[in-house]
Amino acid sequence: MRKARLPRALHPVAWWLWAVALATAAGRTGNPLLLLLIFGVLGVTVTLRRTDAPWARAFRYYLTAALVIIVIRVVFRSVFATGTAPGDHILFRLPHVPTPAWYAGIQLGGPVSLEAVLSAALDGLRLACLLCCVGAANSLANPKRALRVLPGALYELGVAVTVALSVAPQLVESVQRVVRARRLRAGRTSGLRALRAIAIPVLHDALDRSLRLAAAMDSRGYGGTGTATASSRRWTGLLLLTGLAGLCVGVYGLLDVTVPHAVGLAGFAAGALLCAGGLYLGGRRVSRTSYRPDPWQWPEWTVAAGGLCAAVVLAAGSGYDPTGGGALRWPTLPLVPALAVLLAAAAALASPPPPVRSAP
């Protein structure tokens, strides 16, 4: 067995690239069979490649949310009837609620056609698929390790998020403890006065804790080896701001058909360059190393490329089914896009299995 395939955690960025690419692919297709195929791929990959960490158990919540999205979509489409084309198959009729004249744009109730329900379900399915792609990335990649990939200039941001992630459960625990203690004094645990009696000890606790954490981080050298001068800080800010402005102009140019394509591209490129410069300059002021950084080896390349391949094939239009709910017929599974999605699955399974934690 090759070294790169030994059990280990895959680089979080590889998982995110793969998942975002699949989400792009899902967004570009209207074929329910392809969407279901993507769901299947996500499910299999998450089952086989997630660790036993707390965040890895989140996928089923995303699945529940996905189901809710589809149901809401169908219900809304049925209640806010958007009209039916002649020749539609009417399933049933909801009682029609007359709306006032100034509210004329929206109809409540009325006939519900099979076509409308199907197209709503398809829309919902596509949205749900996007959500599950994000969910898969969240379950597969350790969020804290993903933050470590941030460029040096954004390190503080990463630390803030990491600390917030660990403080949130402590805050919940603190509230539970204080509410329980409040009952020992036979105080009420609801109402405005109780809020004060609960909030004050909890806030005291949180402040104490953050001060102690800050002292500990300071003692351990956090933010120690900086060489930032005032002028370098100003330059960083200037570069980042103009860079972001450039990016905005570029994106606008690319999306608006009346602006020449070249202008958009140029703006985009210039913005990206300026941002990169700003991040580089900002990153120079922090010098730190990272312990056991996640390696980027061929499985990472494979996973990312597999996902991108699916995205490119589907974005090229081969998977798009414009008929949507137009005609009532069983959709066919187009060969090339299906193969592309399966390729993404194969690439994901080429990743090394997750590390097995020894029993405590």
Place this chain on the structure above:
Amino acid sequence: MIRFERAGLAYDGSEPVLHDVELSIGEGELCLVVGATGTGKSTLLGAINGLVPHFTGGTLTGRVTVAGRDTAHHPPREYADLVGVVGQDPVAGFVTDTVEEELAYGMEQLALDPAVMRTRVEETLDLLGLAGLRHRGLHELSGGQQQRVAIAAALTTHPRVLVLDEPTSALDPTGAEDVLAAIVRLVHDLGITVVLAEHRLERVLQYADRLLHLPGDGTVHDGDPATLMAAATVAPPVVHLGRLAGWTPLPLSVRDARRHGSGLRTRLPEQPRTPHHDSHATTAPVLTAEDVIVRHGPVVAVRGASLTLHAGEVVALMGRNGSGKSSLLWALQGTGRRDGGRIRVRGTDPKTVTAAAARRLCGLVPQTATDLLYLDTVAAELAQADRDAGRATAGRARAILDAVAPGIADDHHPRDLSAGQQLALVLAVQLTADPGVLLLDEPTRGLDYHAKDGLRHTVAALAATGTAVIVATHDVEFATTIADRVVVMAEGEIVADGPAPAVLTASPSFAPQIAKILAPLPYLTLDQVRAAWTPAS
């Protein structure tokens, strides 16, 4: 290594905490800092790496240098490679979430080479016996393990000084032993200079090369432990016994005392002439619990515990961290979860009555006592306590507080009080309801000898009026001085329940120092030895 030159420290608008301190601590010394609460122990420790005054504020006069580096010119983060700091609550200082990453954190900040980091993490894991825990989440570990991880994390930067502020105060006796053993090994194997503050002298005194005693007037008394202990006002039982028997040099450990003690053992009567403390226990049961079960999700915290408590009885509830002591106390009070079993306090199940009635049956002081305090002044808290207890006349809470801890001014903010005073205030709040049973969960945490004495008197006075008291504690010496009965829990079950002398002398880890020194004689306290003592003619 560490030098204080005429160092003084004052916080704004108050008397200086430290005044003209002259101190020089050498390489490889284990230096123990002792003193009552509020005498400046934490300030002294914080001054070593510049957290005081850079982080806490205040004015530093004179000079503090570590390996020639002056804290006036360097912020704490520039000491990361020189001074490792471990606080009282390790969890509060954790930045990452697994053992290995926590160990690497300090080195990442110092931008060490990844290969160096890897080897140092491995060697430090071995040094502190953490190799088996390397991938574990920090919050899944026991208190002792967490504290060892915090020490390991401070060590990976290869500091030459390690500063520890009450590292064992939250730990059970076994966890504390593990941590102290690790610290002693560091001093002996690596020659690290250790500066350690601790209230529970009986645990650490024997390891100290040097003692810094802070009497509270801003000065620091510095000297050899045996010499300083001969006259110190706070001393562990072994020292008191040594003084009583006139042993020289003064023994600081159980081992030294036992070697001196063979003569003493032959001169003491087989049975002590007095009980280990004045008992007020009666035979009238006030609380009966049968087969109490408490579950937290899949974890069974209490597994069928049965207990009877009599009026005026004081019971010490002992057992390692996580053995179910707190869950049992909360269940007995009626506020906590109970998944099975029967509890009757004076014939009533506290779970079935209102919270106000339940606290008249059973008062509980939780582990984090300050959770109960939420008002701005002591006076407001006391007035609220009178109202909570449904008393028509105010002043009852104040009277109780003055009996428990005299001299706490009305206008103080409860959060500004010392740990002992906060406990006294919470006790007063809970006792205003006149509960027939008082439950105390780890009350001695962070208390100095003086505050513990105050607590002991309060508990004794309550017992004399017929209140039954259960104290969950890790503090063996404290339990010895107050308890009629000792109940030991393990894995949610009661594994021992009997008179204090029998239980405390039966197991080595729960035995007080006097019992260890005088075994097999069943003596527990110094007063017993004093009463039976006939000096050699």
